[in-house]
Amino acid sequence: MIVGIDLGTTHSLIGVHGPDGPRLIANALGSLLTPSVVSVGEHNEVIVGRAARERLVSHPQRSVAAFKRWMGTDRVTALGKHRFRPEELSALILKSLIADAEADLGHRIEEAVISVPAYFSDSQRKATRIAGELAGIKVERLINEPTAAALAYGLQQRDGGGRYLVFDLGGGTFDVSILELFDGIMEVHASAGDNFLGGEDFSQALLDAFLSEHGLAASQLALTELAILERRIEALKHDLARGSEVGLELTLAGQTRAWRVDEAAFARICEPLVQRLRAPLERAMRDAKLSPGQLDEIVLVGGASRMSLSARLVSRMFGRLPLRHVNPDEAIGLGACVAAGMKARDESLEEIILTDVCPHTLGVSTSRETHGRYTTGIFSPIIHRNSTVPVSRVERYFPTYDEQRAVEIEIYQGESPRVEHNVRLGMVSIDLPPKRRDENPIDVRFTYDINGLLQVEAVALSTGLKREVVLEKNPGVLSPDEIRQRLAALAAIKVHPREQQENIALIARAERLYEELLWAREQLQDALVQFRGALDLQDPELIAHHRAEFARYLDAIEAQA
Structure with a gap:
Protein backbone atom coordinates (compact mmCIF):
# COMPACT_ATOMS: atom_id res chain seq x y z
CA MET A 1 0.00 0.00 0.00
CA ILE A 2 1.19 3.52 -0.83
CA VAL A 3 0.58 6.23 1.78
CA GLY A 4 -0.10 9.90 1.14
CA ILE A 5 1.83 12.48 3.18
CA ASP A 6 1.40 16.21 3.67
CA LEU A 7 4.84 17.30 4.88
CA GLY A 8 3.91 20.77 6.13
CA THR A 9 5.74 23.71 7.63
CA THR A 10 3.58 23.77 10.77
CA HIS A 11 1.90 20.34 10.81
CA SER A 12 2.27 17.10 8.87
CA LEU A 13 -0.27 14.35 8.14
CA ILE A 14 -0.29 10.81 6.77
CA GLY A 15 -3.08 8.63 5.42
CA VAL A 16 -4.20 6.04 2.92
CA HIS A 17 -6.92 5.54 0.32
CA GLY A 18 -9.22 2.65 1.17
CA PRO A 19 -12.64 1.27 0.25
CA ASP A 20 -14.35 4.24 1.90
CA GLY A 21 -12.10 6.84 0.30
CA PRO A 22 -9.17 8.83 1.73
CA ARG A 23 -8.49 8.33 5.45
CA LEU A 24 -6.01 10.21 7.61
CA ILE A 25 -4.22 8.27 10.36
CA ALA A 26 -3.96 9.56 13.93
CA ASN A 27 -0.61 9.71 15.70
CA ALA A 28 0.22 8.15 19.07
CA LEU A 29 -1.56 11.03 20.84
CA GLY A 30 -4.78 10.50 18.87
CA SER A 31 -4.35 13.60 16.70
CA LEU A 32 -4.38 13.70 12.89
CA LEU A 33 -1.96 16.65 12.96
CA THR A 34 1.67 16.04 13.96
CA PRO A 35 3.51 19.33 14.63
CA SER A 36 6.53 19.63 12.31
CA VAL A 37 8.88 20.28 15.22
CA VAL A 38 12.03 18.44 16.33
CA SER A 39 13.70 18.68 19.73
CA VAL A 40 16.64 16.97 21.40
CA GLY A 41 16.40 15.82 25.03
CA GLU A 42 18.93 16.07 27.82
CA HIS A 43 20.42 12.69 26.83
CA ASN A 44 20.55 13.71 23.15
CA GLU A 45 17.54 11.60 22.24
CA VAL A 46 15.27 12.96 19.48
CA ILE A 47 11.72 14.11 20.29
CA VAL A 48 9.24 14.77 17.48
CA GLY A 49 5.76 16.28 17.25
CA ARG A 50 3.62 17.74 20.05
CA ALA A 51 6.19 17.17 22.80
CA ALA A 52 8.84 18.91 20.68
CA ARG A 53 6.46 21.84 20.09
CA GLU A 54 5.94 22.24 23.84
CA ARG A 55 9.73 22.30 24.26
CA LEU A 56 10.00 25.34 21.97
CA VAL A 57 9.11 27.29 25.14
CA SER A 58 10.95 25.29 27.80
CA HIS A 59 14.01 24.31 25.71
CA PRO A 60 14.22 26.80 22.80
CA GLN A 61 17.92 26.16 22.10
CA ARG A 62 17.30 22.42 21.70
CA SER A 63 14.17 22.68 19.53
CA VAL A 64 13.42 23.80 15.97
CA ALA A 65 10.33 24.42 13.82
CA ALA A 66 9.52 25.79 10.33
CA PHE A 67 12.55 24.07 8.79
CA LYS A 68 10.58 23.27 5.63
CA ARG A 69 11.55 26.79 4.51
CA TRP A 70 15.21 25.71 4.47
CA MET A 71 14.71 22.71 2.17
CA GLY A 72 17.10 22.80 -0.77
CA THR A 73 19.77 24.70 1.19
CA ASP A 74 22.82 23.43 3.07
CA ARG A 75 21.79 25.16 6.32
CA VAL A 76 22.76 23.18 9.43
CA THR A 77 20.88 23.35 12.75
CA ALA A 78 22.67 22.42 15.99
CA LEU A 79 20.44 20.73 18.59
CA GLY A 80 22.32 19.40 21.60
CA LYS A 81 25.20 17.29 20.28
CA HIS A 82 23.48 16.73 16.94
CA ARG A 83 23.76 18.78 13.76
CA PHE A 84 20.93 18.40 11.26
CA ARG A 85 20.34 19.49 7.68
CA PRO A 86 16.76 20.38 6.64
CA GLU A 87 16.35 17.03 4.86
CA GLU A 88 17.25 15.19 8.07
CA LEU A 89 14.83 17.19 10.18
CA SER A 90 12.09 16.45 7.63
CA ALA A 91 13.13 12.78 7.61
CA LEU A 92 12.60 12.63 11.38
CA ILE A 93 9.04 13.93 10.92
CA LEU A 94 8.46 11.40 8.13
CA LYS A 95 9.77 8.54 10.28
CA SER A 96 7.32 9.50 13.04
CA LEU A 97 4.42 9.60 10.57
CA ILE A 98 5.40 6.26 9.06
CA ALA A 99 5.57 4.64 12.53
CA ASP A 100 1.99 5.87 13.16
CA ALA A 101 0.80 4.45 9.83
CA GLU A 102 2.52 1.11 10.40
CA ALA A 103 0.95 0.83 13.86
CA ASP A 104 -2.49 1.54 12.37
CA LEU A 105 -2.21 -0.65 9.26
CA GLY A 106 -0.25 -3.51 10.79
CA HIS A 107 2.36 -3.78 8.05
CA ARG A 108 5.53 -2.08 6.83
CA ILE A 109 5.27 1.09 4.72
CA GLU A 110 7.80 1.39 1.90
CA GLU A 111 6.26 3.83 -0.60
CA ALA A 112 4.67 7.27 -0.37
CA VAL A 113 3.29 10.19 -2.33
CA ILE A 114 4.39 13.45 -0.68
CA SER A 115 2.87 16.88 -1.31
CA VAL A 116 5.10 19.89 -1.94
CA PRO A 117 4.34 23.57 -2.57
CA ALA A 118 3.68 24.17 -6.27
CA TYR A 119 6.28 26.93 -6.22
CA PHE A 120 9.02 24.70 -4.77
CA SER A 121 12.18 24.91 -6.86
CA ASP A 122 14.01 21.98 -8.43
CA SER A 123 16.43 21.77 -5.48
CA GLN A 124 13.62 21.90 -2.90
CA ARG A 125 11.81 19.03 -4.63
CA LYS A 126 14.98 16.94 -4.73
CA ALA A 127 15.58 17.67 -1.04
CA THR A 128 12.06 16.41 -0.26
CA ARG A 129 12.75 13.16 -2.13
CA ILE A 130 16.00 12.78 -0.20
CA ALA A 131 14.12 13.31 3.09
CA GLY A 132 11.92 10.36 2.13
CA GLU A 133 14.98 8.25 1.32
CA LEU A 134 16.54 9.15 4.69
CA ALA A 135 13.26 8.11 6.36
CA GLY A 136 13.51 4.70 4.68
CA ILE A 137 10.76 5.07 2.08
CA LYS A 138 10.58 5.36 -1.69
CA VAL A 139 8.89 8.56 -2.78
CA GLU A 140 6.66 7.36 -5.60
CA ARG A 141 5.63 10.86 -6.58
CA LEU A 142 5.68 14.47 -5.45
CA ILE A 143 2.28 16.09 -5.91
CA ASN A 144 1.80 19.84 -5.86
CA GLU A 145 -0.19 20.93 -2.82
CA PRO A 146 -2.88 22.84 -4.78
CA THR A 147 -3.40 19.78 -7.03
CA ALA A 148 -3.75 17.63 -3.90
CA ALA A 149 -6.31 20.13 -2.54
CA ALA A 150 -8.34 19.84 -5.76
CA LEU A 151 -8.38 16.04 -5.34
CA ALA A 152 -9.53 16.42 -1.73
CA TYR A 153 -12.46 18.54 -2.89
CA GLY A 154 -13.32 15.87 -5.47
CA LEU A 155 -13.14 18.39 -8.31
CA GLN A 156 -11.97 15.58 -10.63
CA GLN A 157 -15.37 13.91 -10.17
CA ARG A 158 -17.45 16.87 -11.34
CA ASP A 159 -19.34 16.43 -14.58
CA GLY A 160 -18.30 18.71 -17.41
CA GLY A 161 -14.96 19.78 -15.90
CA GLY A 162 -14.18 23.43 -15.28
CA ARG A 163 -11.47 25.90 -14.32
CA TYR A 164 -10.46 26.30 -10.68
CA LEU A 165 -8.12 28.54 -8.71
CA VAL A 166 -6.61 26.97 -5.59
CA PHE A 167 -5.42 29.44 -2.94
CA ASP A 168 -3.12 27.55 -0.56
CA LEU A 169 -1.84 29.56 2.41
CA GLY A 170 0.01 27.28 4.81
CA GLY A 171 2.19 27.93 7.81
CA GLY A 172 5.28 28.83 5.81
CA THR A 173 4.45 28.88 2.10
CA PHE A 174 1.86 30.39 -0.24
CA ASP A 175 0.81 28.80 -3.52
CA VAL A 176 -1.67 29.66 -6.23
CA SER A 177 -2.53 27.18 -8.96
CA ILE A 178 -5.03 27.40 -11.78
CA LEU A 179 -6.33 23.99 -12.85
CA GLU A 180 -8.57 22.87 -15.67
CA LEU A 181 -10.44 19.56 -15.63
CA PHE A 182 -11.55 17.93 -18.88
CA ASP A 183 -11.85 14.39 -20.32
CA GLY A 184 -10.15 12.66 -17.37
CA ILE A 185 -7.26 15.14 -17.29
CA MET A 186 -6.40 17.57 -14.49
CA GLU A 187 -4.15 20.10 -16.18
CA VAL A 188 -2.25 22.80 -14.33
CA HIS A 189 -2.29 25.98 -16.41
CA ALA A 190 -0.28 28.20 -14.07
CA SER A 191 1.39 28.19 -10.68
CA ALA A 192 2.76 31.09 -8.69
CA GLY A 193 3.58 31.67 -5.08
CA ASP A 194 5.98 32.72 -2.37
CA ASN A 195 8.04 30.11 -0.51
CA PHE A 196 8.64 32.58 2.33
CA LEU A 197 5.09 33.74 3.02
CA GLY A 198 2.68 31.94 5.32
CA GLY A 199 0.85 32.01 8.63
CA GLU A 200 4.18 32.29 10.47
CA ASP A 201 4.73 35.69 8.83
CA PHE A 202 1.35 37.01 9.97
CA SER A 203 2.21 35.87 13.50
CA GLN A 204 5.58 37.63 13.22
CA ALA A 205 3.85 40.84 12.08
CA LEU A 206 1.64 40.73 15.18
CA LEU A 207 4.66 40.05 17.39
CA ASP A 208 6.59 42.97 15.87
CA ALA A 209 3.57 45.24 16.42
CA PHE A 210 3.32 44.15 20.06
CA LEU A 211 7.04 44.77 20.68
CA SER A 212 6.88 48.15 18.95
CA GLU A 213 3.86 49.30 21.00
CA HIS A 214 5.64 48.37 24.24
CA GLY A 215 9.01 49.83 23.24
CA LEU A 216 10.72 46.44 23.30
CA ALA A 217 13.13 44.61 21.00
CA ALA A 218 13.28 40.83 20.64
CA SER A 219 16.96 40.97 21.63
CA GLN A 220 15.98 42.37 25.06
CA LEU A 221 14.01 39.23 25.93
CA ALA A 222 15.32 35.93 27.22
CA LEU A 223 14.85 33.03 24.82
CA THR A 224 12.17 31.49 27.03
CA GLU A 225 10.34 34.84 27.31
CA LEU A 226 10.42 35.24 23.53
CA ALA A 227 9.16 31.68 23.04
CA ILE A 228 6.27 32.32 25.47
CA LEU A 229 5.39 35.56 23.66
CA GLU A 230 5.46 33.80 20.29
CA ARG A 231 3.11 31.12 21.58
CA ARG A 232 0.68 33.68 23.03
CA ILE A 233 0.74 35.72 19.81
CA GLU A 234 -0.03 32.58 17.79
CA ALA A 235 -3.00 31.85 20.07
CA LEU A 236 -4.17 35.47 19.71
CA LYS A 237 -4.06 35.16 15.91
CA HIS A 238 -6.22 32.04 16.04
CA ASP A 239 -8.67 33.76 18.40
CA LEU A 240 -8.99 36.63 15.90
CA ALA A 241 -10.43 34.15 13.40
CA ARG A 242 -13.30 33.53 15.84
CA GLY A 243 -13.88 36.97 17.38
CA SER A 244 -13.72 40.65 16.50
CA GLU A 245 -11.38 41.71 19.34
CA VAL A 246 -8.91 39.73 21.47
CA GLY A 247 -6.15 40.51 23.93
CA LEU A 248 -3.28 39.11 25.96
CA GLU A 249 -1.44 39.94 29.17
CA LEU A 250 1.93 38.60 30.26
CA THR A 251 5.10 39.57 32.12
CA LEU A 252 8.12 40.46 30.00
CA ALA A 253 11.40 42.05 31.03
CA GLY A 254 10.09 42.39 34.58
CA GLN A 255 6.85 44.22 33.70
CA THR A 256 3.27 43.14 33.01
CA ARG A 257 2.32 43.98 29.42
CA ALA A 258 -1.27 44.06 28.15
CA TRP A 259 -2.37 44.35 24.53
CA ARG A 260 -5.65 44.27 22.63
CA VAL A 261 -6.16 44.05 18.90
CA ASP A 262 -9.24 43.84 16.67
CA GLU A 263 -9.75 42.71 13.08
CA ALA A 264 -9.27 46.22 11.67
CA ALA A 265 -5.96 46.64 13.50
CA PHE A 266 -4.85 43.17 12.39
CA ALA A 267 -5.64 44.09 8.78
CA ARG A 268 -3.57 47.31 9.06
CA ILE A 269 -0.63 45.47 10.64
CA CYS A 270 -0.66 42.80 7.93
CA GLU A 271 -1.37 45.02 4.89
CA PRO A 272 2.16 44.54 3.42
CA LEU A 273 1.70 40.77 3.67
CA VAL A 274 -1.72 40.96 2.03
CA GLN A 275 -0.13 42.81 -0.88
CA ARG A 276 2.40 39.98 -1.16
CA LEU A 277 -0.55 37.56 -1.40
CA ARG A 278 -2.05 39.62 -4.20
CA ALA A 279 1.02 39.51 -6.48
CA PRO A 280 1.09 35.71 -7.08
CA LEU A 281 -2.68 35.71 -7.65
CA GLU A 282 -2.31 38.33 -10.35
CA ARG A 283 0.71 36.56 -11.88
CA ALA A 284 -1.08 33.20 -12.07
CA MET A 285 -4.11 34.77 -13.76
CA ARG A 286 -1.88 36.57 -16.28
CA ASP A 287 0.12 33.43 -17.06
CA ALA A 288 -3.09 31.40 -17.50
CA LYS A 289 -4.53 34.19 -19.69
CA LEU A 290 -7.82 34.12 -17.77
CA SER A 291 -10.19 36.75 -16.39
CA PRO A 292 -11.95 36.26 -13.02
CA GLY A 293 -15.23 35.52 -14.80
CA GLN A 294 -13.70 32.49 -16.52
CA LEU A 295 -13.09 30.67 -13.23
CA ASP A 296 -15.72 28.17 -12.09
CA GLU A 297 -14.65 27.95 -8.44
CA ILE A 298 -12.05 29.25 -6.00
CA VAL A 299 -10.81 26.87 -3.29
CA LEU A 300 -9.13 27.99 -0.05
CA VAL A 301 -6.84 25.54 1.75
CA GLY A 302 -4.02 25.68 4.29
CA GLY A 303 -4.41 26.47 7.98
CA ALA A 304 -3.62 30.17 7.52
CA SER A 305 -6.48 30.52 5.01
CA ARG A 306 -8.80 30.58 8.06
CA MET A 307 -7.82 34.22 8.58
CA SER A 308 -10.72 36.41 7.48
CA LEU A 309 -8.39 38.64 5.51
CA SER A 310 -7.65 35.70 3.15
CA ALA A 311 -11.32 35.27 2.22
CA ARG A 312 -11.80 39.06 1.97
CA LEU A 313 -8.86 39.40 -0.43
CA VAL A 314 -10.17 36.62 -2.68
CA SER A 315 -13.73 37.96 -2.59
CA ARG A 316 -12.57 41.48 -3.54
CA MET A 317 -10.31 40.29 -6.35
CA PHE A 318 -12.66 37.72 -7.90
CA GLY A 319 -16.11 38.94 -6.91
CA ARG A 320 -17.26 35.68 -5.30
CA LEU A 321 -17.02 33.66 -2.09
CA PRO A 322 -14.50 30.79 -2.11
CA LEU A 323 -15.14 27.15 -1.29
CA ARG A 324 -13.90 26.18 2.18
CA HIS A 325 -16.02 23.22 3.31
CA VAL A 326 -13.06 20.80 3.62
CA ASN A 327 -10.99 21.26 6.80
CA PRO A 328 -8.15 23.50 5.52
CA ASP A 329 -5.60 21.73 7.76
CA GLU A 330 -6.53 18.34 6.33
CA ALA A 331 -7.31 19.07 2.66
CA ILE A 332 -3.81 18.58 1.27
CA GLY A 333 -3.26 15.42 3.32
CA LEU A 334 -6.54 13.97 2.06
CA GLY A 335 -5.60 14.88 -1.51
CA ALA A 336 -2.21 13.19 -1.11
CA CYS A 337 -4.11 10.05 -0.01
CA VAL A 338 -6.23 10.21 -3.20
CA ALA A 339 -3.05 10.62 -5.29
CA ALA A 340 -1.54 7.61 -3.48
CA GLY A 341 -4.67 5.62 -4.31
CA MET A 342 -4.35 6.62 -7.96
CA LYS A 343 -0.69 5.62 -7.98
CA ALA A 344 -1.66 2.24 -6.50
CA ARG A 345 -4.41 1.94 -9.17
CA VAL A 357 4.14 22.69 -14.93
CA CYS A 358 7.70 23.87 -14.56
CA PRO A 359 7.37 26.41 -11.72
CA HIS A 360 10.42 28.52 -12.63
CA THR A 361 12.01 29.76 -15.86
CA LEU A 362 15.13 27.86 -17.00
CA GLY A 363 17.78 29.36 -19.26
CA VAL A 364 21.41 30.26 -19.87
CA SER A 365 23.76 33.17 -19.35
CA THR A 366 24.57 35.15 -22.49
CA SER A 367 26.33 38.37 -23.48
CA ARG A 368 25.39 41.17 -25.89
CA GLU A 369 27.35 43.86 -27.67
CA THR A 370 26.12 47.41 -27.14
CA HIS A 371 28.01 50.61 -28.03
CA GLY A 372 31.11 48.59 -28.91
CA ARG A 373 31.23 46.81 -25.51
CA TYR A 374 30.00 43.41 -24.34
CA THR A 375 27.51 43.19 -21.51
CA THR A 376 27.67 39.78 -19.81
CA GLY A 377 25.37 37.96 -17.41
CA ILE A 378 22.18 38.44 -19.46
CA PHE A 379 19.57 35.74 -18.80
CA SER A 380 18.25 34.01 -21.91
CA PRO A 381 15.18 31.83 -21.11
CA ILE A 382 14.72 28.50 -22.89
CA ILE A 383 11.86 26.97 -20.89
CA HIS A 384 9.52 29.60 -19.47
CA ARG A 385 7.74 29.15 -16.16
CA ASN A 386 4.35 27.38 -16.28
CA SER A 387 5.32 25.31 -19.32
CA THR A 388 3.53 21.93 -19.10
CA VAL A 389 5.96 19.11 -18.33
CA PRO A 390 7.50 17.01 -19.72
CA VAL A 391 8.82 19.69 -22.06
CA SER A 392 11.74 20.01 -24.47
CA ARG A 393 12.82 23.30 -26.06
CA VAL A 394 15.84 24.35 -28.13
CA GLU A 395 17.45 27.75 -28.76
CA ARG A 396 20.35 28.67 -31.05
CA TYR A 397 23.34 30.68 -29.81
CA PHE A 398 26.67 31.84 -31.23
CA PRO A 399 30.11 32.31 -29.66
CA THR A 400 31.06 35.78 -28.50
CA TYR A 401 34.14 36.15 -30.73
CA ASP A 402 35.49 34.95 -34.09
CA GLU A 403 37.94 32.02 -33.84
CA GLN A 404 36.62 31.10 -30.39
CA ARG A 405 37.72 27.53 -29.57
CA ALA A 406 35.16 26.67 -26.84
CA VAL A 407 32.12 27.99 -24.98
CA GLU A 408 30.99 27.40 -21.42
CA ILE A 409 27.19 27.41 -21.16
CA GLU A 410 26.07 28.36 -17.65
CA ILE A 411 22.58 27.16 -16.69
CA TYR A 412 20.26 29.21 -14.46
CA GLN A 413 16.79 29.12 -12.92
CA GLY A 414 14.80 32.25 -12.08
CA GLU A 415 12.80 35.21 -13.31
CA SER A 416 15.37 38.03 -13.27
CA PRO A 417 16.84 39.43 -16.52
CA ARG A 418 20.27 39.29 -14.81
CA VAL A 419 21.70 35.85 -13.99
CA GLU A 420 23.33 37.18 -10.81
CA HIS A 421 19.85 37.35 -9.27
CA ASN A 422 18.89 33.82 -10.41
CA VAL A 423 20.01 30.39 -9.18
CA ARG A 424 22.96 28.78 -10.95
CA LEU A 425 22.25 25.09 -11.62
CA GLY A 426 25.37 24.01 -13.46
CA MET A 427 27.39 24.26 -16.66
CA VAL A 428 28.12 22.39 -19.88
CA SER A 429 31.14 23.20 -22.11
CA ILE A 430 31.71 22.36 -25.78
CA ASP A 431 34.68 22.72 -28.13
CA LEU A 432 34.38 24.68 -31.38
CA PRO A 433 36.40 24.85 -34.61
CA PRO A 434 38.16 28.18 -35.26
CA LYS A 435 35.62 29.97 -37.46
CA ARG A 436 33.78 33.26 -37.73
CA ARG A 437 31.22 33.50 -34.92
CA ASP A 438 28.24 33.61 -37.33
CA GLU A 439 29.44 30.35 -38.91
CA ASN A 440 29.69 28.56 -35.54
CA PRO A 441 26.12 28.08 -34.22
CA ILE A 442 25.37 26.04 -31.10
CA ASP A 443 21.95 24.55 -30.42
CA VAL A 444 21.13 24.28 -26.73
CA ARG A 445 18.23 21.98 -25.83
CA PHE A 446 16.61 21.87 -22.38
CA THR A 447 14.46 18.83 -21.52
CA TYR A 448 12.58 18.92 -18.21
CA ASP A 449 10.69 15.82 -17.05
CA ILE A 450 7.86 15.23 -14.57
CA ASN A 451 10.33 14.21 -11.84
CA GLY A 452 12.11 17.57 -12.00
CA LEU A 453 15.20 16.34 -13.87
CA LEU A 454 16.70 18.83 -16.31
CA GLN A 455 18.78 17.52 -19.22
CA VAL A 456 20.85 20.06 -21.13
CA GLU A 457 22.30 19.19 -24.54
CA ALA A 458 24.64 21.43 -26.53
CA VAL A 459 25.42 20.67 -30.20
CA ALA A 460 28.08 22.44 -32.27
CA LEU A 461 26.32 22.40 -35.64
CA SER A 462 29.49 22.93 -37.72
CA THR A 463 31.08 19.70 -36.38
CA GLY A 464 28.17 17.71 -34.97
CA LEU A 465 29.95 17.49 -31.59
CA LYS A 466 27.45 16.97 -28.78
CA ARG A 467 27.80 17.51 -25.04
CA GLU A 468 25.11 16.94 -22.43
CA VAL A 469 24.57 17.07 -18.68
CA VAL A 470 21.69 15.86 -16.50
CA LEU A 471 21.24 18.23 -13.58
CA GLU A 472 20.19 15.83 -10.83
CA LYS A 473 22.19 17.68 -8.18
CA ASN A 474 21.61 21.29 -7.25
CA PRO A 475 23.50 23.61 -4.92
CA GLY A 476 22.62 22.62 -1.37
CA VAL A 477 21.36 19.12 -2.26
CA LEU A 478 23.05 16.00 -0.89
CA SER A 479 24.97 13.66 -3.21
CA PRO A 480 24.31 9.86 -3.18
CA ASP A 481 27.44 9.30 -1.04
CA GLU A 482 26.35 12.00 1.40
CA ILE A 483 22.87 10.44 1.59
CA ARG A 484 24.40 7.07 2.58
CA GLN A 485 26.50 8.75 5.28
CA ARG A 486 23.52 10.70 6.66
CA LEU A 487 21.33 7.59 6.59
CA ALA A 488 23.83 5.75 8.77
CA ALA A 489 24.10 8.72 11.15
CA LEU A 490 20.31 9.01 11.53
CA ALA A 491 20.01 5.28 12.20
CA ALA A 492 22.37 5.67 15.17
CA ILE A 493 20.31 8.42 16.83
CA LYS A 494 18.05 7.36 19.68
CA VAL A 495 14.39 8.30 19.13
CA HIS A 496 11.79 8.00 21.86
CA PRO A 497 9.54 4.94 21.29
CA ARG A 498 6.10 5.66 19.87
CA GLU A 499 4.34 4.14 22.91
CA GLN A 500 6.04 6.71 25.18
CA GLN A 501 4.93 9.74 23.16
CA GLU A 502 1.92 10.56 25.34
CA ASN A 503 4.02 10.58 28.53
CA ILE A 504 6.75 12.68 26.90
CA ALA A 505 4.19 15.18 25.57
CA LEU A 506 2.60 15.60 29.01
CA ILE A 507 5.95 16.23 30.68
CA ALA A 508 6.90 18.75 27.96
CA ARG A 509 3.53 20.48 28.36
CA ALA A 510 4.00 20.72 32.14
CA GLU A 511 7.52 22.14 31.70
CA ARG A 512 6.16 24.70 29.24
CA LEU A 513 3.44 25.78 31.72
CA TYR A 514 6.08 25.97 34.48
CA GLU A 515 7.99 28.44 32.30
CA GLU A 516 4.86 30.48 31.55
CA LEU A 517 2.91 30.55 34.84
CA LEU A 518 4.79 31.85 37.86
CA TRP A 519 1.74 31.51 40.14
CA ALA A 520 1.39 27.77 39.48
CA ARG A 521 5.01 26.70 39.71
CA GLU A 522 4.89 24.97 43.09
CA GLN A 523 1.81 22.91 42.20
CA LEU A 524 3.23 22.06 38.76
CA GLN A 525 6.50 20.95 40.30
CA ASP A 526 4.66 18.64 42.71
CA ALA A 527 2.55 17.19 39.90
CA LEU A 528 5.62 16.63 37.73
CA VAL A 529 7.45 14.82 40.53
CA GLN A 530 4.40 12.60 41.14
CA PHE A 531 4.07 11.72 37.45
CA ARG A 532 7.79 11.04 36.95
CA GLY A 533 7.68 8.81 40.03
CA ALA A 534 4.81 6.82 38.54
CA LEU A 535 6.78 6.36 35.30
CA ASP A 536 9.78 5.04 37.26
CA LEU A 537 7.61 2.24 38.72
CA GLN A 538 7.00 0.91 35.15
CA ASP A 539 3.52 -0.36 36.06
CA PRO A 540 1.33 0.18 32.94
CA GLU A 541 -1.98 0.40 34.86
CA LEU A 542 -0.57 2.82 37.43
CA ILE A 543 1.02 4.95 34.68
CA ALA A 544 -2.27 5.08 32.75
CA HIS A 545 -4.14 6.22 35.88
CA HIS A 546 -1.57 8.92 36.74
CA ARG A 547 -1.42 10.04 33.09
CA ALA A 548 -5.16 10.66 32.98
CA GLU A 549 -5.06 12.54 36.30
CA PHE A 550 -2.03 14.58 35.20
CA ALA A 551 -3.67 15.51 31.88
CA ARG A 552 -6.86 16.67 33.65
CA TYR A 553 -4.77 18.74 36.06
CA LEU A 554 -2.86 20.43 33.22
CA ASP A 555 -6.13 21.14 31.39
CA ALA A 556 -7.44 22.88 34.53
CA ILE A 557 -4.26 24.90 35.01
CA GLU A 558 -4.22 26.01 31.36
CA ALA A 559 -7.89 27.01 31.53
CA GLN A 560 -7.00 29.45 34.34
CA ALA A 561 -4.04 30.95 32.45
Missing part, protein backbone atom coordinates in the same frame (compact mmCIF):
# COMPACT_ATOMS: atom_id res chain seq x y z
CA ASP A 346 -7.18 1.69 -6.60
CA GLU A 347 -10.23 0.27 -8.41
CA SER A 348 -12.61 2.67 -6.62
CA LEU A 349 -10.92 5.68 -8.27
CA GLU A 350 -11.53 6.79 -11.83
CA GLU A 351 -8.42 6.98 -13.96
CA ILE A 352 -7.27 10.60 -14.19
CA ILE A 353 -4.13 12.08 -15.68
CA LEU A 354 -2.43 14.73 -13.55
CA THR A 355 -0.26 17.19 -15.45
CA ASP A 356 2.23 19.58 -13.93
